[in-house]
Amino acid sequence: MTEEADDEAKEALRDEIKDLSEKVADLEAALRAATRPLSDVMSQLEGMNHIAGNYFRLLELYNKKGSISPEAVLPELKDPIAIEIVKVLFEDSNLNVTEITDRLRDRRGSASRTIVRERLQTMVEDGIVVTQDGPNGVTQYCISEDVSDRWFRLLGLRR
Numbered sequence: 001m002t003e004e005a006d007d008e009a010k011e012a013l014r015d016e017i018k019d020l021s022e023k024v025a026d027l028e029a030a031l032r033a034a035t036r037p038l039s040d041v042m043s044q045l046e047g048m049n050h051i052a053g054n055y056f057r058l059l060e061l062y063n064k065k066g067s068i069s070p071e072a073v074l075p076e077l078k079d080p081i082a083i084e085i086v087k088v089l090f091e092d093s094n095l096n097v098t099e100i101t102d103r104l105r106d107r108r109g110s111a112s113r114t115i116v117r118e119r120l121q122t123m124v125e126d127g128i129v130v131t132q133d134g135p136n137g138v139t140q141y142c143i144s145e146d147v148s149d150r151w152f153r154l155l156g157l158r159r
Contacts, residue, residue: 054156061154070143073150074128082119084108086143089129090151093142096134100141 061072070090071083081104088103089095095103097117104111120141123129128147134140143151 050156057156070147070151073147073154076126077128079119081108081111081115082123085116085119085123086128086147089141089143094132094134094140095142096138096140 070086071077074083074086077083077086084104084107085100088100088107092103097113097120100120101111101113101116104116120129124131124141127144129141130144131139131141
């Protein structure tokens with residue numbers, strides 16, 4: 001009879017261990033569920049921290065340069081016409097020489113197609129601007145991927 005009592009005691013202990021194991025598993029699941037919102041909040045805080053850092057970097061840039069413009073990405077550009085061309089192409093890409101010249105005339109009051117063409121050629125050689133064939137074989141210009149990436153990094157944006 002003691003052997004039977006021992007078996008019953010062992011069985012009772014097994015059942016109790018099984019119940020405790022299930023409770024521990026339930027507690028682990030509840031703890032995971034409870035901490036998931038916390039990890040979401042932490043990732044959101046990291047994102048806001050990143051945005052705040054970018055904002056302060058932009059404020060610093062504005063304080064140093066007086067504006068936040070594409071020329072901040074291209075300090076090597078000293079020519080005012082080239083800088084204006086870059087601004088035009090950042091606003092609207094895939095423009096031909098005539099369209100760029102017209103936009104420069106609107107901004108500056110005057111612009112020469114010959115000078116615009118020369119500046120564009122220099123910027124193509126420098127990798128600032130790229131060309132592509134447009135409708136009717138007319139060459140169109142747009143900002144290069146490298147310069148676009150530099151602009152996005154300056155603004156703290158991901159592409």
